Amino acid sequence: MPDSLDQRLDTIARHPFRAKFHLRGRERVTAELSGPSTMRWHAYDLIAKRLAPAEPYKDGKQTPYRGHPVFVAQHATATCCRTCLQRWHDIPKGRELSREERAYVVDVICRWIEREVESTAGEGRE
Incomplete structure (x- = not known):
């Protein structure tokens, strides 16, 4: 599964808006x-509260741009709102996310964070 996740992340990262997001400063350290x-x-936890409901509160505006590595990852991976989930990951709006869909979203987010941490591990620390 990591190969297909990496391919999906590479595709999403080619979108100019998504490509702007990286872990920096406090989010990276966290x-x-x-x-x-x-x-x-x-x-x-964040997906269960902010994305999994059939109609999330303030959908489209529920994910801050900063403040936690998961928030940054959600924007970078197009898992920030139900519209982006539908557009980029083919997960339909208007119904609660299944257990498998929640696990997939978390896998996408965590793989992106892992890649970010690996990509600059050791830079500027010699």
Whole structure:
């Protein structure tokens, strides 16, 4: 599955708006210090509250641009709102996300964070 996830992430990253997002500053440090399992737990929690309902509160505006690595990842991976989920991931609006869909969204977010942390690991630290 990582190969297909990576291919999907590469495709999304070619979109100019999505390509602007990277982990920087506090969000990067949070991701590095928290580690993958904590990031995954946070992603599950945030997706359950903000994206999984059939009609999320303030859909289209519910995901901040900064403040947590998962928020940055959601914009970078087009998992920020139900419209983007439908457009980029073929997950329809108007119904609650299934358990499998929630797991997929979390996998996408966590893989993006993992790639971000790996991509600049060690830069500027010699």
